[in-house]
Amino acid sequence: xxxxxxxxxxxxxxxxxxxxxxxxxxxxxxxxxxxxxxxxxxxxxxxxxxxxxxxxxxxxxxxxxxxxxxxxxxxxxxxxxxxxxxxxxxxxxxxxxxxxxxxxxxxxxxxxxxxxxxxxxxxxxxxxxxxxxxxxxxxxxxxxxxxxxxxxxxxxxxxxxxxxxxxxxxxxxxxxxxxxxxxxxxxxxxxxxxxxxxxxxxxxxxxxxxxxxxxxxxxxxxxxxxxxxxxxxxxxxxxxxxxxxxxxxxxxxxxxxxxxxxxxxxxxxxxxxxxxxxxxxxxxxxxxxxxxxxxxxxxxxxxxxxxxxxxxxxxxxxxxxxxxxxxxxxxxxxxxxxxxxxxxxxxxxxxxxxxxxxxxxxxxxxxxxxxxxxxxxxxxxxxxxxxxxxxxxxxxxxxxxxxxxxxxxxxxxxxxxx
RNA sequence: GUGGGUAUAGCUCAGUCGGUAGAGCGCUGGAUUGUGGUUCCAGAUGUCGAGGGUUCAAAUCCCUCUACCCACCCCA
Numbered sequence: 001x002x003x004x005x006x007x008x009x010x011x012x013x014x015x016x017x018x019x020x021x022x023x024x025x026x027x028x029x030x031x032x033x034x035x036x037x038x039x040x041x042x043x044x045x046x047x048x049x050x051x052x053x054x055x056x057x058x059x060x061x062x063x064x065x066x067x068x069x070x071x072x073x074x075x076x077x078x079x080x081x082x083x084x085x086x087x088x089x090x091x092x093x094x095x096x097x098x099x100x101x102x103x104x105x106x107x108x109x110x111x112x113x114x115x116x117x118x119x120x121x122x123x124x125x126x127x128x129x130x131x132x133x134x135x136x137x138x139x140x141x142x143x144x145x146x147x148x149x150x151x152x153x154x155x156x157x158x159x160x161x162x163x164x165x166x167x168x169x170x171x172x173x174x175x176x177x178x179x180x181x182x183x184x185x186x187x188x189x190x191x192x193x194x195x196x197x198x199x200x201x202x203x204x205x206x207x208x209x210x211x212x213x214x215x216x217x218x219x220x221x222x223x224x225x226x227x228x229x230x231x232x233x234x235x236x237x238x239x240x241x242x243x244x245x246x247x248x249x250x251x252x253x254x255x256x257x258x259x260x261x262x263x264x265x266x267x268x269x270x271x272x273x274x275x276x277x278x279x280x281x282x283x284x285x286x287x288x289x290x291x292x293x294x295x296x297x298x299x300x301x302x303x304x305x306x307x308x309x310x311x312x313x314x315x316x317x318x319x320x321x322x323x324x325x326x327x328x329x330x331x332x333x334x335x336x337x338x339x340x341x342x343x344x345x346x347x348x349x350x351x352x353x354x355x356x357x358x359x360x361x362x363x364x365x366x367x368x369x370x371x372x373x374x375x376x377x378x379x380x381x382x383x384x385x386x387x388x389x390x391x392x393x394x395x396x397x398x399x400x401x402x403x404x405x406x407x408x409x410x411x412x413x414x415x416x417x418x
Numbered sequence: 419g420u421g422g423g424u425a426u427a428g429c430u431c432a433g434u435c436g437g438u439a440g441a442g443c444g445c446u447g448g449a450u451u452g453u454g455g456u457u458c459c460a461g462a463u464g465u466c467g468a469g470g471g472u473u474c475a476a477a478u479c480c481c482u483c484u485a486c487c488c489a490c491c492c493c494a
Contacts, residue, residue: 058492116488125494257493278494306494367454382452
């Protein structure tokens with residue numbers, strides 16, 4: 001038997017309803033903030049991600065699906081979408097357009113990691129980017145919008161965490177200080193942290209090993225080492241969030257995995273997701289466009305929601321979203337009735353009523369099916385009905401059945417929908 | 419890449435001391451020739467993950483492999 005590739009999966013009807021729900025909420029919210037949708041290719045030149053995401057990141061160094069095209073161009077399935085959006089922004093000179101560029105996307109990403117709960121090799125992200133402003137008011141609006149998407153999707157009990165990681169002026173200085181401190185202390189830390197001290201010192205701050213905590217407490221905080229401009233920026237972001245009544249936790253130890261982040265970074269976590277409890281991550285990337293070859297300074301900020309994880313949580317909180325809805329099940333008896341009903345069903349569907357026809361089988365079987373499909377009404381059409389010029393309409397929940405005219409079908413069905 | 423767990427019917431799972439493969443749900447038919455849900459009756463469905471070994475006899479014991487799940491790492 002041929003099975004889906006490891007880390008990929010089929011998403012089937014009861015669940016696809018929830019996916020569509022989440023996506024339509026996200027589109028509606030983002031359109032209301034006047035974002036436009038961008039669709040970039042699923043694969044790009046490998047160099048885009050190497051430069052954009054960062055050679056040293058786990059994503060680039062060990063998680064990409066990379067292969068040689070027939071002309072030997074190195075191609076990579078996109079592991080994230082911000083680099084592609086910025087590439088498109090530069091390629092199409094979107095900086096020449098009036099106002100900010102506010103773009104959103106929904107689609108699959110690919111990373112070759114070991115799968116586990118909430119983590120897949122093909123996964124979907126809902127993301128957005130604002131390019132062309134450094135204003136902290138933009139940061140706050142982006143965060144507000146993503147919170148809006150989560151809550152309107154039906155997610156409850158999530159937790160927003162924010163931080164500032166500084167800019168190209170102050171972050172290197174902080175890193176140097178941190179490395180220096182770790183040189184003296186790392187002997188007392190766990191194995192992982194001894195390694196991180198070399199590879200990614202910021203990660204040490206995020207370590208969860210209890211015995212390391214007292215030492216981590218003594219390490220410097222990035223927030224105390226921000227330059228004047230970054231410090232003012234972060235304070236302003238917080239003020240704008242406070243004005244909106246958005247609750248958040250400032251976590252100086254919050255670290256994001258992509259190299260391009262500057263200043264504001266944020267994350268939303270949710271319990272019941274397993275160990276992979278982050279439902280979205282985002283941040284500012286004021287230097288990314290220039291790193292990718294832009295001649296003009298194009299600061300940006302964005303986020304991406306792990307759609308698989310959001311759907312998982314929403315499904316758990318609202319199992320009803322999975323339930324099927326069928327307005328009318330039609331049970332014809334005999335060939336003449338089937339022909340009659342086929343025409344009728346088409347009319348009703350054009351009126352916006354969902355209709356399913358029992359193409360074969362006895363009436364009893366049709367009734368059983370109608371019940372299993374949770375149909376609101378069943379319409380029975382046989383020789384008696386055709387002769388009388390009426391239909392037998394049965395309301396499944398009450399069991400009540402009445403003869404109705406053609407017009408009354410639409411009236412009854414439409415009445416219940418609104 | 420590393421560690422742990424699991425693998426028996428379509429699904430969820432039981433299977434004792436090694437002795438003919440089980441339940442619930444679902445599915446099919448009937449009780450009811452044109453009426454669902456509840457009930458009752460009957461029925462179908464298995465490479466017991468794969469390969470090898472021990473044994474008169476293996477779902478069960480041993481070895482190897484594979485797949486999936488969870489966790490580490492890391493991230494969405």
